[in-house]
Protein backbone atom coordinates (compact mmCIF):
# COMPACT_ATOMS: atom_id res chain seq x y z
CA UNK A 1 0.00 0.00 0.00
CA UNK A 2 1.47 3.41 -0.94
CA UNK A 3 2.25 5.93 1.76
CA UNK A 4 -0.81 7.99 2.73
CA UNK A 5 1.01 11.26 1.98
CA UNK A 6 1.71 10.05 -1.57
CA UNK A 7 -1.96 9.23 -2.08
CA UNK A 8 -3.06 12.58 -0.63
CA UNK A 9 -0.64 14.50 -2.89
CA UNK A 10 -1.76 12.54 -5.95
CA UNK A 11 -5.42 13.28 -5.22
CA UNK A 12 -4.89 16.93 -4.23
CA UNK A 13 -5.89 18.43 -7.61
CA UNK A 14 -9.01 16.24 -7.85
CA UNK A 15 -12.50 16.75 -6.53
CA UNK A 16 -15.43 14.44 -5.95
CA UNK A 17 -18.29 14.95 -8.38
CA UNK A 18 -20.91 12.92 -10.20
CA UNK A 19 -19.67 12.33 -13.74
CA UNK A 20 -23.12 11.99 -15.36
CA UNK A 21 -24.45 15.25 -13.96
CA UNK A 22 -21.24 17.26 -14.43
CA UNK A 23 -22.44 19.03 -17.56
CA UNK A 24 -26.17 18.81 -16.86
CA UNK A 25 -27.89 22.18 -16.87
CA UNK A 26 -28.82 23.61 -13.49
CA UNK A 27 -32.31 23.28 -12.09
CA UNK A 28 -34.40 25.85 -13.98
CA UNK A 29 -37.62 25.10 -12.14
CA UNK A 30 -38.77 27.07 -9.13
CA UNK A 31 -39.90 25.22 -6.01
CA UNK A 32 -43.50 24.05 -6.38
CA UNK A 33 -45.88 25.73 -3.99
CA UNK A 34 -49.64 25.87 -3.55
CA UNK A 35 -52.29 23.42 -4.67
CA UNK A 36 -52.17 21.85 -8.11
CA UNK A 37 -54.19 19.27 -9.94
CA UNK A 38 -53.12 16.84 -12.64
CA UNK A 39 -54.08 13.56 -14.24
CA UNK A 40 -50.94 11.75 -13.10
CA UNK A 41 -48.42 12.74 -10.45
CA UNK A 42 -45.12 10.86 -10.70
CA UNK A 43 -42.89 11.03 -7.63
CA UNK A 44 -39.16 10.78 -8.31
CA UNK A 45 -37.01 12.08 -11.16
CA UNK A 46 -34.85 8.99 -11.66
CA UNK A 47 -35.06 6.64 -14.64
CA UNK A 48 -38.24 5.04 -13.30
CA UNK A 49 -40.09 8.33 -12.81
CA UNK A 50 -38.81 9.93 -16.01
CA UNK A 51 -39.78 6.93 -18.15
CA UNK A 52 -43.15 6.69 -16.40
CA UNK A 53 -43.88 10.35 -17.17
CA UNK A 54 -42.61 10.04 -20.76
CA UNK A 55 -44.65 6.92 -21.50
CA UNK A 56 -47.76 8.41 -19.92
CA UNK A 57 -47.44 11.49 -22.16
CA UNK A 58 -46.79 9.28 -25.18
CA UNK A 59 -49.92 7.29 -24.36
CA UNK A 60 -52.05 10.39 -23.92
CA UNK A 61 -50.40 13.68 -25.02
CA UNK A 62 -53.30 15.68 -23.60
CA UNK A 63 -52.82 14.29 -20.08
CA UNK A 64 -51.45 16.69 -17.50
CA UNK A 65 -48.51 14.78 -16.09
CA UNK A 66 -46.54 16.27 -13.22
CA UNK A 67 -43.12 14.96 -12.24
CA UNK A 68 -42.17 15.70 -8.65
CA UNK A 69 -38.49 15.50 -7.69
CA UNK A 70 -37.40 16.33 -4.15
CA UNK A 71 -33.82 17.30 -5.05
CA UNK A 72 -32.82 17.37 -8.71
CA UNK A 73 -33.44 15.07 -11.65
CA UNK A 74 -30.95 12.21 -11.54
CA UNK A 75 -29.86 13.06 -8.01
CA UNK A 76 -29.96 9.50 -6.65
CA UNK A 77 -28.97 6.15 -8.20
CA UNK A 78 -29.84 7.25 -11.76
CA UNK A 79 -27.15 9.93 -11.65
CA UNK A 80 -24.50 7.76 -9.99
CA UNK A 81 -24.48 4.41 -11.76
CA UNK A 82 -21.62 2.73 -13.58
CA UNK A 83 -23.17 3.13 -17.01
CA UNK A 84 -23.38 -0.59 -17.82
CA UNK A 85 -26.18 -1.39 -20.23
CA UNK A 86 -26.60 -5.17 -20.37
CA UNK A 87 -29.53 -7.56 -20.59
CA UNK A 88 -28.03 -9.41 -17.63
CA UNK A 89 -25.34 -8.75 -15.06
CA UNK A 90 -25.06 -12.45 -14.21
CA UNK A 91 -23.51 -13.70 -17.46
Ligand SMILES: Cc1cc2nc3c(=O)[nH]c(=O)nc-3n(C[C@H](O)[C@H](O)[C@H](O)COP(=O)(O)OP(=O)(O)OC[C@H]3O[C@@H](n4cnc5c(N)ncnc54)[C@H](O)[C@@H]3O)c2cc1C
Nearest residue numbers: 044045046047048049069070075076077078081082083084
Ligand atom coordinates in the same frame (compact mmCIF):
# COMPACT_ATOMS: atom_id res chain seq x y z
C1 LIG B 1 -23.28 2.97 -7.52
C2 LIG B 1 -24.37 2.43 -8.45
C3 LIG B 1 -23.99 1.86 -9.66
C4 LIG B 1 -24.96 1.37 -10.53
N1 LIG B 1 -24.58 0.93 -11.75
C5 LIG B 1 -25.52 0.52 -12.64
C6 LIG B 1 -25.15 0.15 -13.97
O1 LIG B 1 -24.00 0.23 -14.36
N2 LIG B 1 -26.13 -0.26 -14.80
C7 LIG B 1 -27.45 -0.31 -14.42
O2 LIG B 1 -28.29 -0.69 -15.22
N3 LIG B 1 -27.83 0.05 -13.18
C8 LIG B 1 -26.91 0.48 -12.29
N4 LIG B 1 -27.30 0.87 -11.04
C9 LIG B 1 -28.71 0.77 -10.69
C10 LIG B 1 -29.51 1.91 -11.32
O3 LIG B 1 -28.74 3.11 -11.29
C11 LIG B 1 -30.80 2.06 -10.50
O4 LIG B 1 -31.48 0.83 -10.43
C12 LIG B 1 -31.74 3.08 -11.12
O5 LIG B 1 -31.06 4.32 -11.40
C13 LIG B 1 -32.92 3.32 -10.19
O6 LIG B 1 -33.72 4.32 -10.77
P1 LIG B 1 -34.99 4.84 -10.01
O7 LIG B 1 -35.60 5.91 -10.87
O8 LIG B 1 -35.85 3.68 -9.64
O9 LIG B 1 -34.47 5.41 -8.64
P2 LIG B 1 -33.57 6.71 -8.33
O10 LIG B 1 -32.59 7.03 -9.41
O11 LIG B 1 -33.04 6.44 -6.95
O12 LIG B 1 -34.62 7.90 -8.32
C14 LIG B 1 -35.52 8.13 -7.27
C15 LIG B 1 -35.74 9.63 -7.20
O13 LIG B 1 -36.86 9.88 -6.36
C16 LIG B 1 -36.61 11.05 -5.62
N5 LIG B 1 -37.47 10.97 -4.45
C17 LIG B 1 -37.51 10.00 -3.50
N6 LIG B 1 -38.48 10.24 -2.61
C18 LIG B 1 -39.08 11.39 -3.01
C19 LIG B 1 -40.16 12.17 -2.49
N7 LIG B 1 -40.82 11.79 -1.39
N8 LIG B 1 -40.52 13.29 -3.15
C20 LIG B 1 -39.85 13.68 -4.28
N9 LIG B 1 -38.84 13.00 -4.81
C21 LIG B 1 -38.45 11.86 -4.18
C22 LIG B 1 -35.12 10.98 -5.30
O14 LIG B 1 -34.58 12.26 -5.02
C23 LIG B 1 -34.56 10.40 -6.61
O15 LIG B 1 -34.13 11.41 -7.52
C24 LIG B 1 -26.35 1.40 -10.16
C25 LIG B 1 -26.71 1.96 -8.93
C26 LIG B 1 -25.74 2.50 -8.09
C27 LIG B 1 -26.18 3.15 -6.78
